[in-house]
Amino acid sequence: MGAAMNPLNMSDTPAAPNRRKGRWQLILILMMVIGPMVLATLMYKWQFWVPDNRSDHGEMIGNGQTRADIGVQADEDRWQLLVTAPAACTADCQQLVYLARQLQIGLGRDASRASHALASAQPVSAEYETKLKAEYPQLQRFPLDLPTFKQNAAAPGDAQLWIVDPHGNLVLRYDARVKGKDLLNDLRHLLKLSNIG
Template sequence: MNRPAEHAAPGTRSRRQIYILIGAFFAPLALAFILYYGLDVRPHGSTNKGDLIQPPVTLPEVELPAMADQKLAANALRGKWSMVYIGDGACDSRCREALTLMRQTRLALGDDIPRVQRVFLVSGNCCDQAYLDAEHGGLLLGRIDNSQGQTLLETFPDAARAATLGRIYLVDPLGNLMMKYEPDAPQKGLLEDLKKLLKLSHIG
């Protein structure tokens, strides 16, 4: 005679529910990343994209000084898609070009604007306040000319030269550094990548 199946212990059921919740949270972002990059479902001939950072690098959570008594919170690069530029606070022509591209790219996202933020990591000479206030309202700023900033900078590709390369970086809502855009990358590439990632992922 078969014995009746035993019911799962309450602890087992609780763990199973936690695993299901974790899976539901991470699955959309993982699926978006796999579909877009791992399975190469990008349209053929569409080469004007950023350079994928493989594997993605999880950025450390460090609080950075900004200007005056302001701070960039340790979790500032979590919760939203982040476009990040690293450079001198005097903001030369490449810096202004990159910050403007980031601003215009975000504005072009329409209803998805709240899901994306812009971050300027300043390596020194902070900052051209008049220009930033006039042209880039809402830009998050953090100074990396300090020990905490160096800890963050060390996780970027070519860390020793990162502040002089003029790149724009893309960070996902979980704090993973995943793409970089060189100064000569087609400007529409950043917008096209972001649109596809936002469409595929409901995280952030």
């Protein structure tokens, strides 16, 4: 009689295809997880497939510069609408100071997440000083270190409004031609995306 079949002596052949199938599944899962990160890194590094249109209306800074890099020493743990005046605070500067205050008010329930400030290299006129004390009680005031400001390529010579994050990083910059509605939309978008400040 032929040799009896031993139930413990099973062939290994069915396990090999299962192992191969398991390896392919693992590779596919890893590619789904790691692939998008690699693609995003390459897109950033080589600037391909980057959309031309942006949702912001100011000039994006995004290079790690802080308030100190434009000559402003300030401690603020909220988002800040900072107006810089490297020369006298004339009509454009005053318009941006007014806009910064209106933007903070326009944030509604998020108004406490932001502040508005003026950093000037020169003292403001006596008339404007009186107006600021009467109409801008929450306006923060800082000196602007002109040599530091002039060394910074991102800082033009006229009045500018900067959005500064709660860590003191410069995020966006606007000149006096900006429309308040556009700037408010940018600021709301930043606050919506951010969980800081």
